[in-house]
Amino acid sequence: MRIIVAEDNDILRKSLSFFLESKGFSIDQFSDGKEALEAIEKENYDLILTDINMPGVSGMEITQHVRENLKSDIPVIILTSSGVEQTELDSFDIGANEFIAKPVSPAVLLVRINKLLKTRI
Template sequence: MRIVLAEDNDILRKSLSFFLESKGFTVDQFSDGQEALDAIKENSYDLILTDINMPGGSGMEITQYVRETIGSNIPIIIFTSSGIEQTELDSFDIGANEFIAKPVSPAVLLVRINKLLNSQIK
């Protein structure tokens, strides 16, 4: 399983990547939204994990590109430190599957990833 992890917080990105790789996932890390978008355009992924606010492009832009431009139903989980309800509603409106407030618990993230990936298989 290959994952895009787009998160501009270096510590969070590296710790989540280390955790997910220890669980058998292949993780491509990006600290910039545009770099993540470029990778999505060129590669095939099973899951996208993205922060909502990043330099180069937001998680909303990534989600919108995946859903509208390439018409993919790849599972997308958005992270944010914003506690604003409207942000969460907007994320779901444009096609995000899950929304997780920071700080992100790796154990909770893993449960949500497995739930999404298992629902894709059925």
């Protein structure tokens, strides 16, 4: 299974990528939303894991583009350090499947990823 990790915090991106790779996933990581979106348009991923606030293109814009322009139902998990309820509601409104507040528990993230991927099989 192939996952794209779009997160501008280097430590978090690398640690999540390392953790997911140790669980058998193939990971492509990006620190810039624009580069992540270009990869999503060219490659086939099983899941998108994106921070909400990133340089270039935000996680919200990535989600909206995937749903509206690419017409894809690929699972999207949005990460954020924002505890604002409206941000979470807006994420679901544009098509995110999950919303996880930082700091991220790798164990919880893995459960949510596996749940989303099982529903696609």
